[in-house]
């Protein structure tokens with residue numbers, strides 16, 4: 001390994017090499033990686049180290065799966081109920097529990113002291129008929145994964161979320177909070193508002209390595225293949241679609257990664273320093289996140305939050321019009337891009353099998369009562385009346 005490392009980094013490397021258990025190897029290797037200066041000259045070395053980290057994590061994951069099948073898996077991860085699941089993430093005292101309480105009406109302990117919330121609490125948020133499960137979570141602090149016995153469960157819960165809400169306390173430095181949250185989630189294998197790396201990888205039974213578009217990666221063929229060998233991939237075709245770096249390739253091979261969508265709710269807008277901190281938050285994070293200012297205490301900004309949250313779930317609410325002319329109170333909540341055919345199937349297969357036409361009113365209709373076929377794509381807020389033979 002490179003000799004240009006600081007004495008601390010060299011020590012960290014030794015500690016990693018001496019680690020015995022997989023858990024320990026992961027902790028020590030993460031520490032070592034964090035100590036290697038990141039620049040052009042170390043880029044490939046860091047990519048290779050990350051590649052080993054991916055390998056250890058997948059070993060750990062395999063073991064956890066086996067443990068789980070023995071009934072030793074996480075015990076408090078809440079299963080999804082309703083149309084979508086949203087988790088509140090933040091450092092201690094940022095106001096998650098108060099926000100949760102004021103959005104859902106559910107009871108959650110609110111405290112002036114840290115760690116009032118010890119396990120996930122579920123509540124229901126009614127977004128104009130869509131039933132959204134909101135989850136209040138224990139607070140995140142630096143190195144939580146290794147220092148809290150519930151760290152892994154917490155990350156399992158966050159990974160399952162359809163949307164992560166970062167609750168930031170505007171009475172304190174927002175950069176510090178976001179850095180902790182993003183770093184902990186990153187180490188917990190969660191990527192927020194990131195796209196999947198632009199590669200296509202296929203395992204093949206034989207034939208060795210086939211690389212397509214390797215000119216888009218600034219590394220030699222040998223270096224690329226080495227990274228795949230680390231993950232026990234010998235026969236494969238790898239297509240690189242856009243320019244990437246070796247570290248992106250490592251990310252792409254990490255099956256443990258979860259790609260989640262996140263927004264920021266900037267809380268405590270009623271406090272003294274909130275204006276300045278809000279400006280700072282916007283300056284640093286508005287490219288990566290939508291940011292909504294609120295005060296959970298004064299219940300300000302909460303009314304629009306429901307609507308805004310819903311927009312990030314990529315769902316649509318479709319109401320059916322019954323034969324008696326009444327519009328269903330409860331909408332059908334379905335993925336964006338759903339067609340009249342999808343709705344027909346949900347109402348009754350008879351409507352799909354013997355479909356004649358549908359009349360629609362709402363955002364996707366050119367005019368009220370427009371007649372459309374099965375392939376018409378619906379929009380949020382549409383009312384659909386289906387006619388069958």
Ligand SMILES: Nc1nc2c(ncn2[C@@H]2O[C@H](COP(=O)(O)OP(=O)(O)O)[C@@H](O)[C@H]2O)c(=O)[nH]1
Nearest residue numbers: 093094095096097098110111112268295296297
């Ligand atoms: N001034 C102000 N205080 C708040 C606001 N939201 C929460 N708090 C207070 O911050 C403290 C921590 O709140 P809590 O919801 O328990 O935070 P959690 O640890 O993130 O769940 C409590 O004393 C709350 O009353 C807010 O919008 N404005």
Ligand SMILES: [Mg+2]
Nearest residue numbers: 096097116117
């Ligand atoms: Mg709490």
